[in-house]
Amino acid sequence: MPAIALTARLRRWYWNQTAAWCVLFRRRDVAIEFYQRMLAQDPRDALALASIGYQYAQLGRKSDALATFDRLVAIAPGDAEVHFNRGFLLQERNDHDGAIAAFRSALAQNPDHDRALYGLALSLIATRRPEEAIAPLKRNTKLQPMSPYGWYQLARVQHSLGRVAETQKILDHLARFEPDVARQLARETRLVAKTLS
Numbered sequence: 001m002p003a004i005a006l007t008a009r010l011r012r013w014y015w016n017q018t019a020a021w022c023v024l025f026r027r028r029d030v031a032i033e034f035y036q037r038m039l040a041q042d043p044r045d046a047l048a049l050a051s052i053g054y055q056y057a058q059l060g061r062k063s064d065a066l067a068t069f070d071r072l073v074a075i076a077p078g079d080a081e082v083h084f085n086r087g088f089l090l091q092e093r094n095d096h097d098g099a100i101a102a103f104r105s106a107l108a109q110n111p112d113h114d115r116a117l118y119g120l121a122l123s124l125i126a127t128r129r130p131e132e133a134i135a136p137l138k139r140n141t142k143l144q145p146m147s148p149y150g151w152y153q154l155a156r157v158q159h160s161l162g163r164v165a166e167t168q169k170i171l172d173h174l175a176r177f178e179p180d181v182a183r184q185l186a187r188e189t190r191l192v193a194k195t196l197s
Contacts, residue, residue, distance in 0.1 A: 012038050012045075019051065028055045046076045053085065065089055080110035087119050096123040114143040118150055121157075130157045148178040152185055159189045167191060 015034045022031035032055050038048035053068035069086040076082050087102030103120035106113050117140040124133040134157060140150035155170035168191055175182035175193035182193050 008041060012041060016047070023055070028059050031055055044075050046072060046079070046082075049075065050082065050085075057085075057089065062089055062092060066093070078109055080106040080113050080116065082106075083109065084113060084116045084119065087116065087123075091119060091123055091126075094126075096126045099123040100127070112143055114140050114147075114150075117143070118153075121150075121153060125153070125157060130160050133157050146177060148174060148181040151178075152181050155185055156188070164191070 015037045019031040019034035019038075022028070022034065032052055035048045035051045035055070038045050039052070042048075049068055049072045053065045053072060056062070056065035056068060066086065066089045069082060069089060072079075072082045073086060083102050083106035087099045087106060090096075090102055091099040100120060100123045103116045103123065106116035107120065110116070117136040121133040121136040121140065124130070124136070134154065137150050137154040137157065141147075141154060144150060151170055151174050155167050155174070158166040158170065167189055171182055171185050171189065171191055171193045172195065174185060175195040179195075185191075186193055
């Protein structure tokens with residue numbers, strides 16, 4: 001390997017490690033500077049772009065984060081995480097149609113991306129498409145059976161559609177492993193879980 005190529009790889013490694021330490025010490029602004037050095041060396045560096053986008057999001061610079069993930073989609077269109085992160089940022093901006101498209105792109109790359117399924121369902125609910133939200137929520141609960149969030153949203157959707165028996169089954173299920181969430185759901189639906197006291 002030529003010395004120039006080795007030096008470039010060592011610089012990239014050093015900048016990445018330094019950025020990681022900056023993040024650890026909550027100096028995200030400095031971390032971005034080191035990730036930008038990586039990007040200056042290779043404008044198509046997906047790791048550097050993803051890291052910059054994530055740090056922008058953590059700093060509350062959501063527009064910069066979204067612009068970074070938009071750029072990253074062109075570089076890494078097959079990366080489900082890129083589409084998921086973009087969808088999450090769009091969802092935070094209440095651009096639910098854009099978020100739906102981004103989450104679907106993530107799921108096209110990884111059909112088992114549980115967070116993309118959940119995000120898709122939330123945006124479908126927000127756009128008043130509860131019937132469409134059921135399939136991603138059911139898939140999410142199969143992938144994450146002990147996470148109460150998918151179950152809770154699925155029960156709320158079923159209840160909004162007048163499916164009391166389905167809601168009751170989910171409420172009883174939640175009561176067995178997440179009683180606090182079950183109590184909240186019971187208050188909202190005015191149903192009573194069989195195992196709650």
